[in-house]
Amino acid sequence: MTEVPKFEIIETLLPSAKRENPEFVNVMVFQTEYSLETDYKKINDLYYHRNMDKIKYVLLEALAIAKKDNVHLLVFPELSIPEELIPLLQNWSKCNHELVIVAGSHYHCENEDKIPISRCPVIHNGDVYYTHKIVPADDELSINLGYGLKEGSQILKFSNSPVGKFVVLICSDNLENSVRVRATNWNFDFLVVIAAQKKSEDHWMPISQFVNEGTDPKYVIYANNKISLKHPKSKRNSVIITDGRSSFFGVTSPQKKDQLVDRGNTNFKPKGKLVEITGKDNYYFLKANIKNKNPSGKPTVALRGNTMNIDQVVCLEAKIDNLVALELSGTRLMYQNALEQIEKIELDPSNYGSFLYPDLIKTVQFYLDKYSVLILIGPIQVGKTTMLNIICHSLSEKIHFVPIIDSSVFSLRRKKIDKIDSLFFLWYSEIVDYVLALQNKHRVELSPNDKSRIAEQEIFLDWLGENRFVGETNLQAFLRTIELFKESVGYRSGLYLGIRLDEVQKYVSEAVFTEFNEFLSTLNSTTLQSFTTKLIIASRYFPGMNFKRNSLIYVPHFETEVVKNLTALFSFEMEQEIQDEFIELIIEKTDGYPWFVMRFLKIYLRHRIQDNFTNPIELSHQIYNQGSFWVSDSFFLSESHSHFVNELTSLLKTSDKVSKDEFKRFIRPNSSHTELNNGWSVSKDYLVKQSGFFKINLDSGQFENNGCFLLSTHFKDLALNHE
Structure with a gap:
């Protein structure tokens, strides 16, 4: 046997x-x-x-x-x-x-x-x-x-x-x-x-x-x-x-x-x-x-x-006729499932960090182990909030992540915060409550000093000033006050504070927002004390040159491997050679810009669900060349403009004439891109850097037109003609 x-x-x-x-x-x-x-x-x-x-x-x-x-x-x-x-x-x-x-x-x-x-x-x-x-x-x-x-x-x-x-x-x-x-x-x-x-x-x-x-x-x-x-x-x-x-x-x-x-x-x-x-x-x-x-x-x-x-x-x-009908029914269901998965990744990307940004968490952890402030930088609709959510979800088992107040909290306020001191006081109070909740404690259990600092803004500001060392800004002092509070209540775990600067802009005055950005532009991350409280900022606004190489992550466009992972959801319809050409075409036309990649995939799959079985490459070209798919949501049964158009229009409306003129010069075909690179903190370049019409080389610090077919074909006229 x-x-x-x-x-x-x-x-x-x-x-x-x-x-x-x-x-x-x-x-x-x-x-x-x-x-x-x-x-x-x-x-x-x-x-x-x-x-x-x-x-x-x-x-x-x-x-x-x-x-x-x-x-x-x-x-x-x-x-x-x-x-x-x-x-x-x-x-x-x-x-x-x-x-x-x-x-x-x-x-x-x-x-x-x-x-x-x-x-x-x-x-x-x-x-x-x-x-x-x-x-x-x-x-x-x-x-x-x-x-x-x-x-x-x-x-x-x-x-x-x-x-x-x-x-x-x-x-x-x-x-x-x-x-x-x-x-x-x-x-x-x-x-x-x-x-x-x-x-x-x-x-x-x-x-x-x-x-x-x-x-x-x-x-x-x-x-x-x-x-x-x-x-x-x-x-x-x-x-x-x-x-x-x-x-x-x-x-x-x-x-x-x-x-x-x-x-x-x-x-x-x-x-x-x-x-x-x-x-x-x-x-x-x-x-x-x-x-x-x-x-x-x-x-x-x-x-x-x-x-x-x-x-x-x-x-x-x-029975070939029956087979065709049955095959279409089963295939349509597969496309529907692929679309649901794409939409799920868009709505709740937290579980897909390694899928969308394979090396993100490793890079983030490297910077946060060395510095107290990390900035995620990128233009409109490139994925800053997505990346922030992925970081929060991925690190939540090791460390507590506090998403600092967004604009929805202030929807009923009649006027915006008009002093930077008030902003820090507000954030401090919210973080104190969060830390207490983690310990199942309440404000009544705090020491008299801690109680007074969250009850009276002036007392908090005096304490903030006492903890601002020579050559530092109030932002660094603010992080130090959080460290001291954690020590006073016996909370020894790390704390990551997440700020979406686009949201902050909605509930503070222009002067406060400008002042906060100046803090960022003058920060030198190499002199920051290595606190266990870390600040992660998602921003369209570029910080000072000091941050350029040692505490900044530029939100990347999707690489070929990411697009391949996404298209694998419905790759059953293509031979390998067609699939490779399909992926190359996506990269060529979108330059990997996340919003355009996801938008294209949703449009493509909706065509398939509606029984449009044109050759994948031919259908792709039809989609890329039809402007209405990108500027309007009518294809998605909505009469509104697409989200990218709304963001771009809002950006253009709120920019001053100098920034607009600089931007129009930048996106014209014969413009000299290099002469427009006047440093990371030059205010007249902000619109250029926020718009999405650029691509950055972190090694040289230069910005160039990003080569995205969709931007130059369907959005350039909108930007050039906007007054």
Whole structure:
């Protein structure tokens, strides 16, 4: 007897906010049907998929059905989904958070190993978890050195998931008693067996025994691939390689058993087989009660019959008209999910920091470890607030982040703050309350000195002056007062203060705003004491030259890799060559400007959802050249101007004549950009630097037209003609 290889059983959590501890689970098994000669290729004595277009179509249709029927657990058979298509399922699951996909299996070489293992991806909420095949089947072993399959090393058991507790076994592992016993020796709801088996009866017998002889009722999902080979001596008949016959096993009441037999869902042979896919059916859908798997109680399974004919779903050669309609339906749903994901990234980017700005947090942490003030600089709609939110979210586990008051707090005030001292006093009071809340304390518990400093502005200002050292500004003194207050109440953790300068401008007078900017322009970060209280400022306004190299992050445009990640959400529609050209075109036309990149993707996907299936490159050019897409929100069913137009118009209105003239000179084709670079703090250059019509070289300190096709084509006239 061959010794079973050593392997680990690893507990894995799939937490779900909406379906924690569920009672019912909607289960769907989608049984694929393939031809060995046309859909697979043999490499090193193992079979790999070759017909990617057909498989994409199968997946799209399965996902469309799963979406329509609100499926919670979707299972595909062994060797039904190639590794190359796992990202497609990942992207789908990001928009369908309660769906768990057991995505068949594929062969995979780990590290530098040339002999693959077989692994099953379990996908949930965009994450992939791999459980292995421990014992290769006889057909997967090879007498040729370096060929065939090697043993896996781990089986995952899933708990705390939207579908209860389950474990997946890949084909021969279910037939190996010692592996099955170890993997199922715990209190679970579903055993999922995925297979590519010639005779399903070989699996049914141990499954039936497992279901009916145990003291604790279980459900077993059996998903078997259906693969045929053209008969060498017959034009009509095929040789069955694997027989399909995917099934569902469990215990149910005698009445429900009779109903299932009468409806043709099962012959109940062997005992406990409640469902079997037969004939031309290709999937089953059922609702399983995982709280009551005991036959003495209410029926545990409610079944809806198989309704989809295999010719309409899998066989691309048959009923072409129906196939086109079905493919469009499934594809449209994929585009809708991609659009939802893009919109989610826009609305709440906090969870996508590594996705949008891969090196951001590492860079931020480097600066904040050395300096007390960090400035995120960039023009309108480039992503300053997005970056600030990502920093807040990413660092929240290590340090408390305080978003300093935005303009909404002051919406009911009749007049703006007209003194810089009042601004610091206001911020100090808010931060004090925040720190007290972190400690579950109240103002009444403060010392007399601390109470007086938040009650009387003059007392606070005297204290602020006492803590301003020679050569420092009130901003540095302000940070020192926060440090002293934290010390007085015993709060020793770090504190990051986030300021959006665009928001501050809305609730302070012009004089106060100018004075605060002067503080920034004269700060020298190398002389700042390394406080545990740090200040992160998101600003369109450029600080002094002192900050240029050592405490400034210029908000970057999206690089090619980021655009590639975003377009991967719907890359199923393109061949690799077209996808590469598509990404290059986005970079060329938008220069990676985040607002324009995201805007383009939303417009493109809406066209696809509306069944505009023009060639991707041709459709892209149509979008870039149509000005209304960029200046108006009419395409998004709104009569207002686009947000970029509103921001640019507001910027132009509030700028003085000198700044406007400088800006118009800058964006004219024959202007000399270098002569306009008069330093970072020259006021007449502010409009140039805030508008988005420039690109910066931090090494040289020079600003140039950013080369964005959309800016120069659709917004230059607006800027030049604005009075």
